[in-house]
Amino acid sequence: MTEITRRSLLSSSAVLPLALGLGGCASAQRHSAIKATSIVTGGKILTMDPANPFAEAMAIQGDRILAVGSNDDINALASSTTKRFDARGMTVLPGFIDAHSHPLFAQEVVGVNVGLPSIEDVKKALARKAANTPPGNWILGVMYDDTRFAEGRALTLVDIDEVVRDHPVLVHHRGGHTAVVNSKGFEVAGITIKTPDPSGGMFYRENGKFTGKVAEHAVTPFFKAGVWPVIDRAVRRQAVTLSSKKMAAAGLTSTTDAEAGIDNLIAYQDARAADEMYFRLAYMPIGTSDAYRALKLGGVRSGFGDDMLRVGAVKFLADGSASERTMRMSTPYEGRPHDYGILTMTQEEIDAAVEDAVAHDFRIGIHANGDVAIDMVMNSYEKVLRGRTGSDLRLRIEHCSLINDRLLARIKKAGVIPTPFYTYVYYHGKKWAEYGEEKMRSMFAHRSFIDAGIPVAPASDYIAGPFEPLMAIQSMVTRRDSDGHVWGAEQRISVSEALQICTMNGAYASFEEGSKGSLTAGKLADYVVLEQDPHEVDQDAIKDIKVVRTVLGGRPTYEAG
């Protein structure tokens, strides 16, 4: 073995020599006894490790990276049984990480997918489902997106009534904060035009009639009435497998369930036990759930678990949605001078949630999109951090969409991690007109966070946004939507910065930077092979780069056909 190999092995990690029982002065002969389970050679390896940013080859032993170096270095670690992957000049990166997602989309299995090109198509799909559903039972539409229909308008109660009258129908927006309900649905839920809006919610009305749109806390009553499709344990397990396979095909190796109860926790364990979970997952219990209460009572704290399934921060929601235009801002929406959005928690409730979480050694992530909600969350965070100088709580603000310089300074000072949407500019373009060009200069502010030295985390919020990391990188780099309009050009970041967000910053957001986020000896062998280097293609074609292979802990979870 060459000196280079020895040096690269010895300098590559503080963990590795211990893990393999090697001392600092191990002989070359002992090194040669270490053999790789698999090797990747002939690649352009972008390690995302500043100490060793580029390499040609990588050796893996079990689920960990053994060494990263030149082709010669790594070939010397192969034995006759070592599996070899020739990267043929392709680009190898650490597996992508998503710090905020909702991957267990079990509704997909029992509902009607209305992510269709036109309202006419949606009507046909709902009518078909109604023909196969007992009258009176709910029909659930999923993947609804009000801005992507050929008709150029949103779905209404009247549209649904035209095709389904005997079944209650709820068409859920993919953002999760609003829905469209038909007349039968209002009837089953016992809601009439005289029913007042609940606090933190709205039944939208026009000319004394319901439009069908309902938002935030006004969605809940419908789920409490009538007969809903059954989502059981088997359906949920199936949903984990489906989602994790799709995500692996996009290059993801780690994700987060950013709002989950006990059922989801069981589903992840079931899928994993069957060896059918194709990502690592951070589980964020929802703060109002039995799951969170039970975890606290049982003495479980954030970080509990292992490399595949780990308890993350507890999640609360303080305001509405960015994509569904209900987030709480200090200035109104464009064209709706009295609409500032909706708050879903009071300052006292946020204070109490933060105090309680920190007292139970739980990390916390609070959903706050608008500047008003972000300000309130920061008030609570600053309060709990007083007297705790030096502690590394990594409190999170989920989404943290609309910021300003004052908020930025407070976020930096408190060591708070924001998780702004990373595929939204590209995917949800049409919606940004309701915020206007001016606000969009300060929304999903990746450039501002990086410039302020804030470790901004990667976040798709799937199913609200697409989960594909390559679309995310393109979206953050170009700030161009799918129609070609540029929103907030000053928030553009470089390809390298976007890659850093999708890898190292993702690991940092879950306190796992010691075990993933870069291709460094001793870390988990999670990597993705891309046909092209995102630095070298047209920036508007980054999302089209082919994912050739995704590997999780040394085992392929996806291989392109």
Ligand SMILES: [Zn+2]
């Ligand atoms: Zn979310």
